[in-house]
Amino acid sequence: MGGGTLTNRSSRLGPPVAAPINGAPNNRAGRVTPSTPVPLRRPHDGSSPNNYRAAYGTEGDDGASVKSNTGLPPRYVLPCLRLRSRKAAALAILATAAIFVSMCSAILAYRHLNAMSLSSSSSGQYFLPTVKEWGAGRERRKRARGGRREHSSGKAGSKVKAVKYSEYEAYLLNYLFSLRAEGVKAKILPLKYDPPGRDMSMYTNLGCSVFSQLNNNPQNKPPSSSTFYKEQMRRLWSSHLSSILVASRTTDDAAFFHQNWTATLLTSLHPESMLDHLPEYGSSNAMGTNDVERIVGVLVKRSLGLLQSTGRAAANTPPPLRIAVFGGPTVEGKGCHRARVGIPSGSIMANPAYCAFPHRLEQFLNAMLLPPAVLAQLRRTLGGIKPGGVTPNDEFKLVEVINLGEEGTGSDYSSAIVRNRQYPPPGGPPDLVIDAYGIDDFGREISEPHSFYDDTSEMAKECAKENKKPPPVIVRAVLEEDATAQWQMASSVMTAVLGDAVDDVEEGEMALPDAQNPGNKAIEAGGAFGMAGHVASAWTLAFNLAYAAIGHCGSAGSHPGQVPRKPPLRSDPKGCDNGVNPPCIFSFLAGAKGTSQRPSAIAFSLMPFIVENTGWQPESDMTTGFARKTGLVGTGTGATMTLLFRNITRPIGRLDVISLRSTSEAWKDGSAQFVVVTGGDFSHGNEAAEESSKVAREISFEVSAELIAEDGSGGEDRHISYHFGLDLPEGETAGHVGTDVLLRIILTKGSRFKILGLMLCE
Numbered sequence: 001m002g003g004g005t006l007t008n009r010s011s012r013l014g015p016p017v018a019a020p021i022n023g024a025p026n027n028r029a030g031r032v033t034p035s036t037p038v039p040l041r042r043p044h045d046g047s048s049p050n051n052y053r054a055a056y057g058t059e060g061d062d063g064a065s066v067k068s069n070t071g072l073p074p075r076y077v078l079p080c081l082r083l084r085s086r087k088a089a090a091l092a093i094l095a096t097a098a099i100f101v102s103m104c105s106a107i108l109a110y111r112h113l114n115a116m117s118l119s120s121s122s123s124g125q126y127f128l129p130t131v132k133e134w135g136a137g138r139e140r141r142k143r144a145r146g147g148r149r150e151h152s153s154g155k156a157g158s159k160v161k162a163v164k165y166s167e168y169e170a171y172l173l174n175y176l177f178s179l180r181a182e183g184v185k186a187k188i189l190p191l192k193y194d195p196p197g198r199d200m201s202m203y204t205n206l207g208c209s210v211f212s213q214l215n216n217n218p219q220n221k222p223p224s225s226s227t228f229y230k231e232q233m234r235r236l237w238s239s240h241l242s243s244i245l246v247a248s249r250t251t252d253d254a255a256f257f258h259q260n261w262t263a264t265l266l267t268s269l270h271p272e273s274m275l276d277h278l279p280e281y282g283s284s285n286a287m288g289t290n291d292v293e294r295i296v297g298v299l300v301k302r303s304l305g306l307l308q309s310t311g312r313a314a315a316n317t318p319p320p321l322r323i324a325v326f327g328g329p330t331v332e333g334k335g336c337h338r339a340r341v342g343i344p345s346g347s348i349m350a351n352p353a354y355c356a357f358p359h360r361l362e363q364f365l366n367a368m369l370l371p372p373a374v375l376a377q378l379r380r381t382l383g384g385i386k387p388g389g390v391t392p393n394d395e396f397k398l399v400e401v402i403n404l405g406e407e408g409t410g411s412d413y414s415s416a417i418v419r420n421r422q423y424p425p426p427g428g429p430p431d432l433v434i435d436a437y438g439i440d441d442f443g444r445e446i447s448e449p450h451s452f453y454d455d456t457s458e459m460a461k462e463c464a465k466e467n468k469k470p471p472p473v474i475v476r477a478v479l480e481e482d483a484t485a486q487w488q489m490a491s492s493v494m495t496a497v498l499g500d501a502v503d504d505v506e507e508g509e510m511a512l513p514d515a516q517n518p519g520n521k522a523i524e525a526g527g528a529f530g531m532a533g534h535v536a537s538a539w540t541l542a543f544n545l546a547y548a549a550i551g552h553c554g555s556a557g558s559h560p561g562q563v564p565r566k567p568p569l570r571s572d573p574k575g576c577d578n579g580v581n582p583p584c585i586f587s588f589l590a591g592a593k594g595t596s597q598r599p600s601a602i603a604f605s606l607m608p609f610i611v612e613n614t615g616w617q618p619e620s621d622m623t624t625g626f627a628r629k630t631g632l633v634g635t636g637t638g639a640t641m642t643l644l645f646r647n648i649t650r651p652i653g654r655l656d657v658i659s660l661r662s663t664s665e666a667w668k669d670g671s672a673q674f675v676v677v678t679g680g681d682f683s684h685g686n687e688a689a690e691e692s693s694k695v696a697r698e699i700s701f702e703v704s705a706e707l708i709a710e711d712g713s714g715g716e717d718r719h720i721s722y723h724f725g726l727d728l729p730e731g732e733t734a735g736h737v738g739t740d741v742l743l744r745i746i747l748t749k750g751s752r753f754k755i756l757g758l759m760l761c762e
Helices: 009-013 051-056 086-116 138-153 167-185 201-214 226-239 241-247 259-268 289-307 357-369 372-382 411-420 482-490 499-509 531-556 599-609 685-692
Strands: 321-326 399-403 432-438 473-478 494-497 584-589 610-614 616-620 630-635 640-645 654-662 671-680 697-704 719-727 740-749 752-761
Touching: 167 201, 167 289, 167 372, 201 289, 201 531, 226 241, 226 531, 241 259, 241 357, 259 499, 259 531, 289 321, 289 372, 289 473, 289 531, 321 357, 321 411, 357 399, 357 531, 411 432, 411 584, 411 654, 411 719, 411 752, 473 531, 494 531, 499 531, 584 599, 584 640, 599 610, 599 616, 599 630, 599 640, 630 740, 654 671, 654 697, 671 685, 671 752, 697 719, 740 752
Parallel strands: 321 399, 321 432, 432 473, 473 494
Antiparallel strands: 584 752, 610 640, 616 630, 630 752, 640 740, 654 719, 654 752, 671 697, 671 740
């Protein structure tokens, strides 16, 4: 071992036993090492003999080792606890105590800061919030982040998909945003309050100038010829057939069930069938400049109202262009289900009114002027889009069409409605009236060949021009050219001829298999044409209106900055005619298309004026048809009702009565007498009444309910609405302001009589 010595516990306590190694003396240490080899330490498994003792020849307790020495190998001690001296043990204890003290100090300091962070000190110093406060509002912030992402992408976690627009939609988007920019530059936006009679030329000039700029039309150029505008209309129609097809889809036909059928009609329609009947620009039967400015101005103003908001209708958004369509059974929808295509289950087209061309005209104009993709993009840009896209409840209309067609009525009936402003609520008087009685030849003999302007002008106590809504623009719709001759000579009302376009589509439809009538079953009777003709009529009317607008914009050549100064608003006399409220002291029009749709509404109108009533009451009866189900019914011969209008606030010049005529046994024998007394004083006792009777004027007439059945009626009962109008006398006996007017109605014959409308107006 290099001369070294090995010792054990016993050798440290007792004298060493000298022994030579291998019998050789050890001269260096003066000791003799034992000759027995020293065994290596190894783990003791408990079964092997105690070689440790055997190796050193120790048996039992030799008395020389320490008490703890049991003869077993020493236990294993972790290195970190092997303290070789008392100094190392003391250092370990001090280190452990220092760690414990520092941990206690940290805990006390944390509790102190936790208590002080709940409020600030008086010196304005603030402390860190607690761990709980660091997480406060985390859920709220996560929801806010999710909402922002959902708003920006339409759905949380989804990517914004690129939208593909057609050429027409891209052009329309460019036009609308240019219109918004020019409106701001011209200080038209934001929109301010406009009275009902505000001149629309500034809005029309703005829209036309943007249209000219986008089409590179020179400003202030001389007016072009009608040939130029007709050719422009031909190009517009032919280049956007795909957009026209999509716009012709009904709103509830999501799968476009009628797509192939509509496409066949569209390809069958020759543009010349519409172009050949357009009036020459500037002629007497073309739409006047003021009329075009009125229609275009309303559309532009409505569009600006959309562009100044978030793309949704608001309380201050200008109203849409309101169109009312009058006519006979074709306008009402009779015969519209005649088609070589079926009607989808649950479709609103099952109702004839939603199959007829007035409803299709509204859908087509809105889809062409503001397609759903364009509206959605406007809302995305302006911040008004909802997650998931635009829903049906978010519909925004630029045009609203009211179907006032009714079988048996004529132009005299529509004249009374327009003159007395008896329109169904809400919305008020229309901006455009389409007189379509020429389609069925109803009322041609009794129609007055002049504009409604003549019936609405020179009202007493008119409001200021800017505070009075002008009368509606009139457009007539007929089938044949020869039917318009007397109108063209007598008035400047624009006329749309539908016959050639209807013939084109009906001939094209014949090439399709009859999917609706494969068994040659009986087809629906009535009406001048079927469903294909209604689609063509909507196209043709829209084509005529677009021609008038493009011709006006092409000749106007106005700049967007040329905005006329708005005249100051003037105060008007009380009770003046504002062009919106009915110019009547008393009026009601029963039915779904009138002002009083329920019997209770009729009773509400009558109650303030009834002084005598025996046998008359409002009723609802479906046996006379849906349009004539509600009315004022007299029961029993001699039934009498007297209405007294005291101290009238506006002059009375006309009485209009609308009553039921029927071939039914229950109604045809009825007859009623109407007595009107004007210029009297019935409110200040008998003496005043007797004195006023000397100058009062009494007029009476009788109206029958009998309708003569026509050949081919098949024995079915027919019901129509009959109109009778009477101009009251002028002079001292007229119904002047401050006098009383008495109206008495007596059932003189028959058992029943139904009044559908009464109007005492200027």
